[in-house]
Amino acid sequence: MRKNQKPKLAVWKFASCDGCQLSLLNCTDELPALVERVEIAHFLEASRAVVKGPYDLSLVEGSITTPQDLKRIQQVRRASKVLITIGACATAGGIQALRNFKDVKEFVSIVYARPDYIETLETSTPIADHVPVDFELRGCPIDKRQLLEVIVALLNGRRPNVPAHSVCIECKLKGNVCVMVAHGTPCLGPVTHAGCGAICPSYDRGCYGCFGPKETPNTAALSRGWSRLGAGEREIMQVFRGVNAHAEAFRKESEKHEKRND
Amino acid sequence: MPRRFAKKVKSMKNGTIKVGGLARVEGEGGLYLKIKGGTVVDVRLEIFEPPRFFEALLRGRSFSEAPDITARICGICPVAYQMSAVHAMEDAFGIEVGGPLRALRRLIYCGEWIESHALHVVMLHAPDFLGYPDGFKMAKDHPGVVERGLRLKEAGNEIIALLGGREVHPINVRVGGFYKVPTKRELAPLSERLKWARDAALELVRWTAVLPFPEFEQDYEFVSLRHPFEYPFNEGRLVSNRGLTISTRDYENEFIEEQVPHSHAMHSRFKNRARLPDGQGGYLVGPMARYSLNFDRLSPLAQEAARSAGLSPVCRNPFRSVVVRSVEILYACDEALRIIGGYEMPETPAVPVRPRAGTGAGCTEAPRGILYHRYRVDENGIIQEAKIVPPTSQNQAMIESDLRRFVQSNIGLSKEELGLRCEQTIRNYDPCISCATHFLRLHYESE
Known part of the structure; x- marks a missing residue:
């Protein structure tokens, strides 16, 4: 400088x-x-x-x-x-x-x-x-x-403090009840990068992933959770295919479900 | 040092004005203007904002995703996109949303008008009148004005954040209503800030009223919504000062979008071109149109403030749109307070939604003017076709027409001054290029 x-x-x-x-x-x-x-x-x-x-x-x-x-x-x-x-x-x-x-x-x-x-x-x-x-x-x-x-x-020449953990952590810190467990509302929170402050679950809706994948996301396990709540292949494909559709973890997961939907 | 109005230096008989990378507008665009023998021969609003193909990427998506996806068209007016989207879907499904849910939609829209208008009036438009390159530099000489403007913007943002979850791309709007609605007690704290905002807006109206305005009255055809008893946000018929009065469903029978080679944005026109004085079919949407067609629907406080600011019930000088926007901020604060005062929490956050095959249209008043959405959906509510017409596409023909006339009547100005005034002429419209591209750069080139 x-x-x-x-x-x-x-x-x-x-x-x-x-x-x-x-x-x-x-x-x-x-x-x-x-x-x-x-x-x-x-x-x-x-x-x-x-x-x-x-x-x-x-x-x-x-x-x-x-x-x-x-x-x-x-x-x-x-x-x-x-x-x-x-x-x-x-x-x-x-x-x-x-x-x-x-x-x-x-x-x-x-x-x-x-x-x-x-x-x-x-x-x-x-x-x-x-x-x-x-x-x-x-x-x-x-x-x-x-x-x-x-x-x-x-x-100031230091590393930014921006945690790469999931929205779930923010949800717990806020004291929210889990929308997926308690209400059966499908939520991308477990695989989504924190930062928003868990807004969607705080408003009684599932996270739709606008911060993209968190570090080491287990998208396959979450998809199985979505299936158990009755989400179809098309719905799962589309939720991963939103504003972060091209992010690698979300892209690969959506492609898996696209094939199954064919 | 602030730049003052109009100094005549060397008149411009021949030449080209080009502005590349127009500033203080939302999105990427420029202006191309050619003068030959003292006459304007070509005016082009060039839009290089990369196209993002929203109407195509909506195909195959669920009706329920339309408010979240279309919000991403514009970070400045996402609520407008969400509102037009939900109304269009509800039209397709035969759903009516009334009572407190309807009032909350109006309230979140008040928040967006306040936020978007305050940003434009103080940070983007006012610097043109006072000769500053931006609001930051203006803040050095007018710190109170800029701070008040930013606080007003914040008051609007607070409404959106409370009802929508966050200011930009709110998450709480859905077809049928909301995901979660506030209690009366949760909504109440907004009132204190809004009472301050209403006073601040009144001061802003007085402050903008004495800015230096060029004489530039134009014979526009104004188009806006008109509602039986409200200043329009979400509902009403489409009307004009030349006798148009249609249902929003008939929008596409009356207006057409055309593509022009110099722009990634569409130009909207009346299908019947003969309507306009220049025979081009252009029309004006936005604050001036809304105000001029709905003055009688403003609250007494807003009407009185407009009169005191020297505005007649019809405003035809686009440079005075800065005053009209301020009047609309005042109205939106007043209206928001009225809504909060009368709010009773609804039993459910949304009415039940059952998709059915069909086509639905929605048209609401975005801060910059009417925003039209139409969707065709199948029996599962999957979008088959989408059509979106943002306000800036509709205003492009008028912006070019204003530029042509302004330059023609000010051809004696220096190149530099003329260029600056052209930019201001464009900013009169608060153009949102991000929206219109599905929009501006000023280049100056001597022959």
């Missing part, structure tokens, strides 16, 4: 909904302090002022889906000392990675009358498939407290 100068923060957007960047603007109490500590050097959603790189910290939202973005992510990486991906799109390809299981040409023709005007890749892929990533922050959307933790940690 340059001596006596504020570190430069950049925010980059690829294929996404803008929700993860918005999480930064949702940090009402912390935003003024952050702006004191860092220079917002590139954040198009919030500012037309663009400061040239290199950047000390880049936050990347979105997945790679176009030929132009393949090149742009390389430029972003070259201009960034530390690169963090924020959200399910940037870390797993996002909901738009559902195209990876289909023929994208068919997708284009369903949505657009003139497919020839549209330039797109056959797949939606995470940033780490293309460039080295220093830290991946999960979630669809990310949790703003975790985002602040990551920014503060990396600016």
